[in-house]
Amino acid sequence: MEIGLNHYLVLSTILFAIGLLGVIRRKNLLMLFFATEILLNSVNISFAAISHYYGDLTGQMFAFFVIAIAASEVAVGLGLLIVWHKKHNNIDLDSMSTMRG
């Protein structure tokens, strides 16, 4: 059985759905970060797959940049998280209600 592009896309979609599920249901901010990592990775898979099946390197390039962005996001995000934790002694999503108008 030949593995085609569609297989990869479906896999990528399933992973994306899992990531989205995590984003919606997690209340712990750290877990929320994990879920976003899953989202980014699922997209990376489809980029790599499309790049492979069409013989075009653009997909891989995008995947690189996605990884770079993910890395910086983690660095900044974790820094913010630490600051928040120092201040409020928790990283519960529901406690962040300063945006309430």
Next chain:
Amino acid sequence: MELFLYTALFSPLVGSLFAALFGASPKTKIAGIVPSILLGVSFLSSLILLVLVMGTGLTLHVEMMTWMATGDLYIPFGFVVDEVSVTMMIVVTLVSTVVHVYAIGYMDHDKGFNRFFSYLSAFVFSMMILVMSDNFAGLFIGWEGVGLCSWLLIGFWYHKESASWAANEAFIMNRIADLGMLIGIFLIYWNTGTLQYEEAFAVMPSLSTDILTWMGIFLFIGAMGKSAQFPLHTWLADAMEGPTPVSALIHAATMVTAGVYLVVRANPLYELIPSVGLFIASLGAFVALFAASMALVNRDMKRVIAYSTLSQLGYMFAAAGLGAYWVALFHLMAHAFFKALLFLGAGNVMHAMHDELDPFKMGGLSKVMKGTFLMMTIASVALAGIFPLAGFFSKDLILEVAFVEHHYIIYTVLLFTAGLTAFYSFRLVALIFHGEDRYKLFGIHPHEAYKFMLIAMSPLLLLAIIAGAFKMSYFEMVTNLLPATEYHVHSAATYWIMTIGTQIFVALAILYAYKKYTRKDIVVPDGTSKMENSFAYKLLINQYYIPYFYQEYIVKAYRELSEVFWTKIDQKVVDATVDGIANVFYQTGERTRVMQSGNLSTMLKWMVAGTVALLSLAVVFGLAARYSAEIKTFLSGLGV
């Protein structure tokens, strides 16, 4: 020569702006003096122009700049100085100069001194535009300008409710008439394609009589409003709420004669439609009698003079309607002099009597106010038309015109009115200046006005006496432009009988007034005497119940209609629609603000929902683009 024209026109404006600079500051004499001087300059320029026009017979026509030029419409800011407009300029600038100087004394103790002069000069400027414009559009601008200034000045003491009410009444009545005037102007433009006097009048003889009749009627409706002819006359008596100099200048000498000026100016039009002319003359005669009858019993000094003005305007319209335009203009001029004098004298009396207006409460004032007494008596003699004062020449001429033109009914009415005029004028003089000193009962200590006010009035006094002497030279000048018809009664005997008869009739009326009102037993009427309860008296003192009729049947009906429109249409339809639209957004906001709970996980959910919505849209549009051909055939199959 253009320099004099512009000086005459614009110096009142400069004066007005100058006084306006001090509008908010406390009373400064200079705000009265400078506009007065500038008006004097304007008067001198007008005088030079008069000499020029009289001497050379030339008319001055300048075009200052283009005002409107679109398509076929071309209206310049053009000004013309010819025999007619120069007459008006002289009258306007002379009377207003006198009134300005007089007002410096009259308004001496008023807080709005500076404001008053600003308005008054602005009025003169508007009036100059009105009389000098060479087209109907410019005339209309001046027409509205004087209306506005009249409103400002009648309501000058705006803290008095009656004053602001009277101001609004005058303004609204004039608006009604101005609509007629505008329609007339539109008709002229529609049918002649121009608004310049000369060009429009040149085309008119080729138009059909129907159209000309409508033009004449609508223009005359405008004139009726401004000159307070029946049935739009009620505002003039109420306008006496304004300061007395205003009454003298605006509501006696200048603005109210604008209607006469319009008819005289449009004489080529009215020449073509004699039936409308006859209507104007009949209405004029009717108003003359009608107003004079109301003046007989009125107990408000200024209102009596106002009715007398109304009555004299009726004379002017009678003359103009009969085609004797130069006679109308001549009477306009003479009337301006003696009526302004009368009003200013009344102002002196009012000052002396601390704003008391009822002549029954005065009496015997000739002892303390000799100058005023002299002036008012002469003005009244002139008004009554006794030889050799101004009124004799101008008013007798109108009677002659009516006689010569064989309109005997008009003649009789006017003759009878002349007697009434004499009677009510001297009723006033007798009550104010002769008889017992009734004012003492009210604890008032009258005093004569300032010297300079009397001096300021003296030019008017002089002119009220001698203006008649200029009759023939004026005739020669003005008939360059107007139809030159000399009115002479054919047989000398008839002429002398008429003239002397009129004089005797008028003199008898004066004597009767003196006899009746200088008696010792005159008391302030208290509504109990037999005369006061008679039907005729009640009819007259209530102004034929016309204001009552307007109030009950027009104002109230209009008010009820407005009420219906307000509650039913405005609130239920217009407001409800607007409120409904606003409510939709308000409710949407109210409902959706829960989204913004500030809770991050809720927000995340909404974010995902939004993403899903956008993705669905992308899919739908993608599919639509991919299968656009199929969709089109499908839709055309459905008949879309």
Next chain:
Amino acid sequence: MFEAIAFYLFAFLTITMFYIAVTTSQALYALSSLAAGMIFISAFFFILGADFLGAVQIVVYSGAVMALYAFGMMFFDTTRDVKEKQGNKAIILGLSILSAILIVVIVSAPIVGNNIEAFYPMTEGAGNVQEVGMVLFTKYLVPFEVAAVMLLVAMVAGIVLAGKKMDLSLTLMTEAEILMMKEEDKNKKALS
């Protein structure tokens, strides 16, 4: 055949790992399963011939990012149970699945329509790393540099944000000192 077995195996593994990562209540489990999932994903990259990307995936995610998270977790009280009260489960699942399906449709649409063209075709006879290098340092040079600057900025930001009060060490302080510091913090908060 071999490819198919590998794909299904790794697909199963990654899905399981990520599922655990998003459902478990233990932060440590989540972290470990996430790291495992990342490594399994790199397997797909190797299968797809993107060797360099796979290596980067392992290095960056499993190495750097996971280590970062592990360090971050030390600051937080991860054992504490965060109460995860949920709204409507159906909405959550529905939204996730719907969006997933839509993404599949959108991504696959041009492929189904067969109107994609390769902008930068693979060079024959060159290794993946070489190809990537050639494209990255020619066509994508500017984005690459921008990404480098972004990483630098992120690093500085991370240091600045997390680095405050790093001179204090709770392990070296006595109980009394810690209590005092907490009091001070409380006062500060009250003041602010």
